[in-house]
Amino acid sequence: MTATLTQSGPAQEATTSPRRPRRRSSGDRVGRPGVIWAAPAAIFFGLFALVPLVLVAVLSFTSWSGLGSPQWAGMANWTKLFHDPVMLKSLWLSVLLTLLGVVIQTPLSVLLGVWAAGYQKNRAVLSAIYFVPLLLSGTAISVLWRALLDPNFGLPSQLTWLFGNGNLFGHQATAIGVLVWVAAWQYTPLHTLIYQGAARSVPHVLYQAASIDGAGTIRQFWHITLPQLRNAMITSVILMVVGGLTTFDTVLILTQGGPGTDTTISAYYMYKQAFQGFDFGTGAAIGLLLVVVATIISLIVVRVSRYDEMRSVNEGI
Amino acid sequence: MRRRPNIFAGFGSVVWLILVGLPIYVMISASLQKQSDFNHGGPLSWPKHWTFSNFTSDFHTGFGHYFLNTLILTAAVVAIVVILVPPLSFAIVRARGLVATSVFRMFLLGLAIPAQAVIIPVFYLISKAGLYDNLIGVILPTAAFCLPVCTLILSGVMRDITSELYEAMAIDGASSWRVFFTLVMPLSKSGLSTIIVFSALQAWNGFLFPLVLTQSDSSKVITLGLYDFQTAFGVNVPGLLAAVLMSMIPILLVYLFARRALVQGLMGVGGK
Numbered sequence: 001m002t003a004t005l006t007q008s009g010p011a012q013e014a015t016t017s018p019r020r021p022r023r024r025s026s027g028d029r030v031g032r033p034g035v036i037w038a039a040p041a042a043i044f045f046g047l048f049a050l051v052p053l054v055l056v057a058v059l060s061f062t063s064w065s066g067l068g069s070p071q072w073a074g075m076a077n078w079t080k081l082f083h084d085p086v087m088l089k090s091l092w093l094s095v096l097l098t099l100l101g102v103v104i105q106t107p108l109s110v111l112l113g114v115w116a117a118g119y120q121k122n123r124a125v126l127s128a129i130y131f132v133p134l135l136l137s138g139t140a141i142s143v144l145w146r147a148l149l150d151p152n153f154g155l156p157s158q159l160t161w162l163f164g165n166g167n168l169f170g171h172q173a174t175a176i177g178v179l180v181w182v183a184a185w186q187y188t189p190l191h192t193l194i195y196q197g198a199a200r201s202v203p204h205v206l207y208q209a210a211s212i213d214g215a216g217t218i219r220q221f222w223h224i225t226l227p228q229l230r231n232a233m234i235t236s237v238i239l240m241v242v243g244g245l246t247t248f249d250t251v252l253i254l255t256q257g258g259p260g261t262d263t264t265i266s267a268y269y270m271y272k273q274a275f276q277g278f279d280f281g282t283g284a285a286i287g288l289l290l291v292v293v294a295t296i297i298s299l300i301v302v303r304v305s306r307y308d309e310m311r312s313v314n315e316g317i
Numbered sequence: 318m319r320r321r322p323n324i325f326a327g328f329g330s331v332v333w334l335i336l337v338g339l340p341i342y343v344m345i346s347a348s349l350q351k352q353s354d355f356n357h358g359g360p361l362s363w364p365k366h367w368t369f370s371n372f373t374s375d376f377h378t379g380f381g382h383y384f385l386n387t388l389i390l391t392a393a394v395v396a397i398v399v400i401l402v403p404p405l406s407f408a409i410v411r412a413r414g415l416v417a418t419s420v421f422r423m424f425l426l427g428l429a430i431p432a433q434a435v436i437i438p439v440f441y442l443i444s445k446a447g448l449y450d451n452l453i454g455v456i457l458p459t460a461a462f463c464l465p466v467c468t469l470i471l472s473g474v475m476r477d478i479t480s481e482l483y484e485a486m487a488i489d490g491a492s493s494w495r496v497f498f499t500l501v502m503p504l505s506k507s508g509l510s511t512i513i514v515f516s517a518l519q520a521w522n523g524f525l526f527p528l529v530l531t532q533s534d535s536s537k538v539i540t541l542g543l544y545d546f547q548t549a550f551g552v553n554v555p556g557l558l559a560a561v562l563m564s565m566i567p568i569l570l571v572y573l574f575a576r577r578a579l580v581q582g583l584m585g586v587g588g589k
Contacts, residue, residue, distance in 0.1 A: 045427060053435055
């Protein structure tokens with residue numbers, strides 16, 4: 001069994017690579033692309049993604065109203081931000097929404113993903129329907145749910161036993177609940193897909209061995225499937241964290257940060273400062289803060305989980 | 318391996334089906350009835366008098382034009398991605414040396430840059446370039462932010478081409494151009510269709526770049542049209558939901574025909 005497993009995948013390349021240097025000197029460069037092949041895409045991407053990354057840091061030390069040229073402002077934006085109660089509140093709200101997203105979407109998408117990994121016909125048909133939200137724009141989804149949950153024309157007016165007096169957008173707790181739910185509706189399919197792919201690549205021998213040992217479905221799930229989904233879980237959690245911290249369109253369309261500033265998360269506050277308050281310097285500072293926080297959290301997840309060592313979950317099989 | 322039917326999973330899957338299906342049901346039934354009927358019957362009612370007037374009136378209030386703009390945006394983004402990504406992935410997989418590795422690292426870093434966080438400098442660059450309120454100004458950053466994922470997908474596919482095939486072509490003395498067009502491209506068809514579908518989806522559904530980089534009706538795309546419709550005529554739920562449904566129809570059609578390419582690609586992003 002060991003032999004058949006190691007024959008596939010990168011392992012094979014590793015065993016043949018020591019022979020490479022002998023061939024390299026002769027015609028090895030024939031047919032290989034030069035670096036120039038990568039240049040157009042690299043320049044294009046650098047211009048629109050890496051330059052802005054540097055620029056957001058520079059702009060955070062300037063004052064700019066969107067017209068004319070930015071003026072140097074030193075630390076003014078930063079000191080203002082750290083004394084701004086709305087900013088501090090928005091950071092806390094961003095973290096809260098992100099955490100709630102991870103806590104709710106992860107168990108849901110693990111269960112759905114493992115379920116969808118089965119090859120039964122009914123599962124394939126149902127999964128095809130489950131994946132539909134994945135295709136829709138965040139805008140369409142938010143507009144749809146805004147209409148569905150409208151206090152006057154939406155579901156709350158018909159299902160009073162479930163929604164009480166029905167104004168979900170009027171209280172902080174329910175407004176946060178709406179945001180978390182809509183995000184879950186929108187993103188669970190993506191994470192389900194990730195777990196489905198991972199669950200399908202779990203080696204069958206593991207399950208065969210476990211059932212010979214007399215382990216039932218539930219024990220197999222806990223002791224084989226879950227540990228095997230480790231790498232998928234890291235990817236999925238990083239995506240949720242970065243996505244959660246930068247959630248923006250859902251807030252803009254569903255709650256406009258309200259009631260008051262009760263759902264004004266940082267990404268939305270950045271948009272409000274820059275594109276509604278025309279204070280682009282402060283907006284850039286919040287943007288930089290978001291990049292830094294998202295990167296730090298991703299690095300922590302990677303480091304804690306030792307993902308960077310690229311340990312395969314199949315080690316030792 | 319045959320398993321017993323799992324009652325718990327069966328129940329859960331039906332509950333989730335209802336949660337996913339309910340909004341879609343409401344959207345379809347609401348968009349097929351008159352506003353007065355909808356306000357009277359509530360969101361769960363099935364239309365008594367069918368009407369397509371919501372769609373036609375949406376189309377006349379500008380959605381036809383927004384559709385066209387979105388189509389142009391999508392086609393342009395796909396074109397840029399298809400021109401830039403295959404040579405890049407080829408270089409990443411086959412070029413020797415440090416530069417190729419560091420280019421790949423740069424794109425991996427790009428995966429982690431959230432577009433929202435750098436929207437202000439992008440706005441600065443686009444307005445300095447004189448492309449504000451111009452569809453081109455939306456096309457360029459949208460395409461740029463598609464590149465990392467597309468590169469990851471396509472270079473993954475190209476990596477699976479066995480080295481024997483390259484060696485055979487090298488023995489024939491084939492140039493890198495010939496290797497690219499006669500070996501690499503034909504064998505990466507599945508990856509190509511995936512990145513086409515993925516980037517088309519990104520462009521079609523994009524909201525943030527159009528929101529901050531355009532202003533006038535002449536360069537408005539569908540997602541922005543939906544947002545405006547909601548803020549201006551939020552009370553007209555059937556009209557609004559008809560517009561939402563219209564914005565989804567092209568994607569759902571693609572999903573019907575290219576589900577495999579899309580799902581496989583997104584699964585690959587997750588990694589193993």
